[in-house]
């Protein structure tokens with residue numbers, strides 16, 4: 001059995017919906033165990049025990065969310081040089097951009113010597129005003145379907161040993 005670890009944080013629900021749609025797609029593959037962990041509870045031991053990773057975060061202030069950064073800060077050195085070459089993908093929920101958060105994860109993952117196996121999947125909620133930004137998010141079905149498809153693709157690739 002291979003393990004696919006999905007680590008996420010979400011403030012207004014968008015990223016969580018993306019992560020759960022990804023997991024729904026991935027769990028179709030019976031020979032892969034998919035674990036969904038919130039960034040605040042994920043530990044280095046979880047990272048070491050997994051075969052592949054998905055990092056799912058909002059873009060806040062042109063950066064990954066603080067709790068996602070905290071996860072990397074806590075786990076980076078305990079996992080360094082012990083997970084080289086493992087595959088990963090990124091899910092970003094943003095208002096209108098998301099590129100900087102994707103770049104930050106790419107730099108951290110490069111330090112971990114992970115292999116990016118899909119382009120960062122960025123979903124924009126198009127929230128503009130403070131009220132819209134702070135409101136709970138409901139992502140459209142087409143965007144959740146992209147996350148579900150990525151989950152199915154990653155899990156089947158992992159099961160077949162493609163990555």
Ligand SMILES: Cc1cc2nc3c(=O)[nH]c(=O)nc-3n(C[C@H](O)[C@H](O)[C@H](O)COP(=O)(O)O)c2cc1C
Pocket residue numbers: 009010011012013014015016057058059060061062063093094095096097098125127133134137
């Ligand atoms: C403090 C704060 C800063 C934000 N900064 C950005 C930003 O730099 N770029 C962007 O595209 N969206 C930004 N947003 C919008 C969020 O990325 C967007 O609302 C997204 O849906 C949040 O994901 P979540 O629902 O998982 O929390 C910001 C939101 C907050 C609350």
